[in-house]
Amino acid sequence: MGADIAVTGLGLITPAGHTPEENWAVLCRGRSAAARDPELAGLPVDFSCPVTGFDPAAELGRPLARRTDRFIQFALVAARRAVTDAGLGVDGGLGERTGVVLGVSSNSMSTYVTEFGHLGADRPERVSPLALPRSVPSMAAGEIAIDLGARGPNLVTATACASGATALGVARDLLRSGTCDIVLAGGSESARSRMAATCFTRMRALSRRREEPELASRPFDARRDGFVLGEGAAVLVLERAADARARRARVLAVLRGYGAGADAHHPVAPHPHGDGAARAIRAALRDADCCLADIGHVNAHGTGTPLNDTAEAAALTRVFGDDVPPVTAAKGVIGHALGAAGAIQAAYTVLALRHGAVPPVANFEGQDGHHKLDIVAGRPRPVSPGAGLSSSFGFGGQNAVLLFTSG
Missing domain, CATH: 3.40.47.10 (Thiolase/Chalcone synthase)
Structure with a gap:
């Protein structure tokens, strides 16, 4: 067993809320956030669990919001809040000993559907020059590094729906090896695209309870019939427990095993x-x-x-x-x-x-x-x-x- 890894900050943007406190209160009520989704209107499965009340322009400023897709916007806001929660100053940037490891399982399907539509219509000149940098998975970690001045290792893990957990495991290893002193680790995804909904529907993976979307997601229940698409981000600030104690940081929990x-x-x-x-x-x-x-x-x-x-x-x-x-x-x-x-x-x-x-x-x-x-x-x-x-x-x-x- 190597060094204990402390969790010293949390940032959350989910259908349950935009702060850890909001998330905890909604979780404890035990009611689903699923509802009809205008983005999915007309599809066989037309409901999801969306993040509500999220204004990327207000959170990030219009230029940054414009050049990033939704999953990157979630990641940026969650990372900023996690760093603040950890009591880390960012004047001059977080530095070369701070890494970023995020789990992202796919490209942004919403952007690609739009841009491929231009190609399909023989209008390549209409394809946005921002199409790639706003949608490839690595940009979620890259934009966080740019935003917070984190100049250490910067990467995305892609292990499907285990990606966010894998990112935390990789971050743990970077800290135990001495490569980093701090790692912003987590995951971000916005799965509420028409293409994602269609693909999962064709695979028979989604619940079909269109008339009762709030009853659709029912883990381990005898009447379960599939999952409900969601979205969101979580970023955890990780550092060696000894370092956290040395700077008198609040330790929320210890990541002890992976x-x-x-x-x-x-x-x-x-x-x-x-x-x-x-x-x-x-x-x-x-x-x-x-x-x-x-x-x-x-x-x-x-x-x-x-x-x-x-x-x-x-x-x-x-x-x-x-x-x-x-x-x-x-x-x-x-x-x-x-x-x-x-x-x-x-x-x-x-x-x-x-x-x-x-x-x-x-x-x-x-x-x-x-x-x-x-x-x-x-x-x-x-x-x-x-x-x-x-x-x-x-x-x-x-x-x-x-x-x-x-x-």
């Missing part, structure tokens, strides 16, 4: 018995030098798709046996933010440890199958201080698990 690996099974379906997920959970426990009894709760990937939830339940049962800790899943409230989901979950795990409580899973009424988890439902549940697991999985059999302890 485990990752591949199913090597199927392009889009998880291993039916959760083999890769179970190995990643065990790896995170070993990395943290924690035992099963140390885990106070699990913040599950919990997409609300039939295959994912079954495989995840199987993995948890394989690791914990009959004593699986209380399980929550934020996607019932905020939908699935794809590449940002793991980072948002990580931030929520930190908040749960800070508050000593686990938020409920929205729309959960009862389980099916052979695996019976202790799902937190109805209201938040107090838990004793300890450790929290945050699990993320994605297409290609990607598995990434983070283990946090109280600060």
Whole structure:
């Protein structure tokens, strides 16, 4: 086990709100943010969990807002707020010992659909010169570096819906190796494009509850039928715990363990018995030098798709046996933010440890199958201080698990 990594700042922009406090309050109410989405009007699935009340021009200024896509705008605002929350000054920039690692799982489909439309109409002169720099995944991290003067390693991880969790794991390694002193780590995504909605609909991955969108996202519930598209960003400020104490920073939590690996099974379906997920959970426990009894709760990937939830339940049962800790899943409230989901979950795990409580899973009424988890439902549940697991999985059999302890 290497040096403990402290979380000293949080920035969140999600369908549950624009601050950690707003997010926590909405999570604890346990009601879905899903609603009809004008961006998706006329499609077979026309609802999502959007970020509301977000004004990029007001947050970033009109020139910066104009040259960036929505997922970059989310990342910029979340990063600024995380740095402020950590008490870091940015006069003169954060410097060459500060890195940025963000999880982004895809290009900005909204921009590309528009620009390909110009090409399809034989109007190449109408393609925007900003099309590439405003939409390629690496620009989310690049724009943060430009904005905050972070001149250390700068990269994006792309492990599908595990991208945000992978980014935190990579950031942890940069700190443990001594390459960086501070890393802004997290993820950002805006999945509410017509192309994304159409692709996932064709794959039968989305819920079809058009008449009751607020009841559509229901992780681990017997009547689940798919996930709901979401969006948002989370950025966590990470630094070595010794350095955080030296500058008298507030330590929100400690990132103590990380485990990752591949199913090597199927392009889009998880291993039916959760083999890769179970190995990643065990790896995170070993990395943290924690035992099963140390885990106070699990913040599950919990997409609300039939295959994912079954495989995840199987993995948890394989690791914990009959004593699986209380399980929550934020996607019932905020939908699935794809590449940002793991980072948002990580931030929520930190908040749960800070508050000593686990938020409920929205729309959960009862389980099916052979695996019976202790799902937190109805209201938040107090838990004793300890450790929290945050699990993320994605297409290609990607598995990434983070283990946090109280600060």
